[in-house]
Amino acid sequence: MGVPRADNARIDPRRLWDALMDMAAIGATPKGGVKRLTLTDVDKRGRDRFRSLCEREGLTVTVDAIGNMFATRKGRDPGRLPVLFGSHLDSQPSGGKFDGALGVIAGLEVVRTLNEAGIETDAPLILCNWTDEEGSRFGHSLMGSGVWAGVYSLPKAYALADTEGVTVESALDAIGYRGTQKAEPFPADAYFELHIEQGPILEAEDRTIGIVTGAQAQVWYDAVLTGRDSHAGTTPPSARRDALVGAARIIDLVDRMMREKGESGRGTVGQLQVLPNSRNVVPGEVRFSVEFRHPDDATLLGLAEAFPKAAQAIADENRLSLALTELFRITAQPFDASCVALVAEAARRHGMSAREIVSGAGHDAVYVARSVPTAMIFVPCKDGLSHNEEESILPDHAAAGAQVLCDAILARANRSL
Numbered sequence: 418m419g420v421p422r423a424d425n426a427r428i429d430p431r432r433l434w435d436a437l438m439d440m441a442a443i444g445a446t447p448k449g450g451v452k453r454l455t456l457t458d459v460d461k462r463g464r465d466r467f468r469s470l471c472e473r474e475g476l477t478v479t480v481d482a483i484g485n486m487f488a489t490r491k492g493r494d495p496g497r498l499p500v501l502f503g504s505h506l507d508s509q510p511s512g513g514k515f516d517g518a519l520g521v522i523a524g525l526e527v528v529r530t531l532n533e534a535g536i537e538t539d540a541p542l543i544l545c546n547w548t549d550e551e552g553s554r555f556g557h558s559l560m561g562s563g564v565w566a567g568v569y570s571l572p573k574a575y576a577l578a579d580t581e582g583v584t585v586e587s588a589l590d591a592i593g594y595r596g597t598q599k600a601e602p603f604p605a606d607a608y609f610e611l612h613i614e615q616g617p618i619l620e621a622e623d624r625t626i627g628i629v630t631g632a633q634a635q636v637w638y639d640a641v642l643t644g645r646d647s648h649a650g651t652t653p654p655s656a657r658r659d660a661l662v663g664a665a666r667i668i669d670l671v672d673r674m675m676r677e678k679g680e681s682g683r684g685t686v687g688q689l690q691v692l693p694n695s696r697n698v699v700p701g702e703v704r705f706s707v708e709f710r711h712p713d714d715a716t717l718l719g720l721a722e723a724f725p726k727a728a729q730a731i732a733d734e735n736r737l738s739l740a741l742t743e744l745f746r747i748t749a750q751p752f753d754a755s756c757v758a759l760v761a762e763a764a765r766r767h768g769m770s771a772r773e774i775v776s777g778a779g780h781d782a783v784y785v786a787r788s789v790p791t792a793m794i795f796v797p798c799k800d801g802l803s804h805n806e807e808e809s810i811l812p813d814h815a816a817a818g819a820q821v822l823c824d825a826i827l828a829r830a831n832r833s834l
Contacts, residue, residue: 426824436470443462444463444508448511449514449807450805452512456507456594460592463506470525479596481565484549490544492542498540499606501543503610503781505546507553513806513809520611521544525544543605555578557577558637558779560585563745563784566602568745569745608792609756610782610791615798618772622772627793629773630757632750632780634746636710638724639741641703642663643737648698658701658736659699660692674723678720709724756829759824763824767820769817774795796814
């Protein structure tokens with residue numbers, strides 16, 4: 418018998434889909450989505466399931482100090498740097514089945530395919546499950562990959578707390594996923610991440626594969642507007658210091674600033690807490706999130722400079738105090754040309770319709786790319802809908818993305834040095 422050829426590696430579409438549905442059952446919601454908030458008992462169940470499946474395939478699973486999981490498949494040459502791939506298993510509070518999970522489960526399918534075919538790679542392979550990509554519980558998206566990449570410190574991440582006062586550190590301990598491995602970059606040859614597009618472009622153009630060339634810039638804020646609680650029935654307009662009215666005007670400002678940038682602009686207020694939240698009390702405090710995104714660094718910088726001043730002017734006009742905290746700022750991140758080319762070549766080889774695309778969303782790949790040559794693969798989602806329980810993709814598209822992922826990994830892991 419000859420040595421199995423890497424170009425014969427074909428993923429099993431049915432096995433992939435069944436594995437996606439099995440993971441979707443963990444934290445399943447009545448409307449068909451998932452609620453697998455990071456570092457909760459439900460997240461632990463997903464992590465435990467992932468670990469068990471990896472170990473069943475002969476992978477060695479390690480966990481770092483921020484809870485990132487790394488499942489390693491040995492290569493023929495232990496001196497070669499590993500090829501990384503994966504995504505995340507945590508979700509939004511009312512998330513879909515595929516956001517993040519597709520990249521992790523498709524990575525597992527790649528491993529199963531190689532094992533089944535008896536295919537070895539020159540370089541080791543490492544399948545990654547990054548902690549808290551979504552940021553929906555502790556307020557910092559890309560937390561696990563951000564700590565790993567050195568964007569912010571482990572103590573800072575440990576101190577983050579959810580709305581109940583539970584810290585990241587205590588949550589990691591509670592589910593048993595504060596690992597002993599250092600949360601820092603280790604040498605790697607490349608990183609590939611498969612993800613749903615989370616936008617409408619691929620579906621609208623009837624394309625199967627998005628060849629992601631990079632990700633757009635972002636800036637996130639926490640805002641607190643403080644006025645004065647007062648009786649809704651007895652407080653005349655001249656005496657009101659209504660924090661909710663001020664917040665509404667700042668939210669409108671965010672929308673207007675976004676629309677001024679055309680179809681490439683993004684501006685969102687996604688969280689809002691009104692205090693004291695009583696129907697007959699003029700609100701004295703409002704806490705809310707603000708974010709802007711744009712593919713161009715200079716445009717994002719302009720938004721980041723203009724917004725705080727304009728928001729402060731609204732607060733002053735309404736006799737309110739404004740505390741605006743910039744949580745983080747991410748510059749536009751181009752991906753590695755050689756890795757992107759492998760994605761394009763894989764799509765071409767299989768006759769898949771494809772186009773280059775810039776990611777509108779943040780992904781772990783954005784931070785990993787600061788240390789490791791990186792590329793992403795997108796597949797369409799119905800109506801471009803994501804962060805929603807109705808998020809949906811076609812099984813054929815999931816399989817196509819997994820096949821491109823498999824081919825790109827093999828090409829990189831077996832390349833001549």
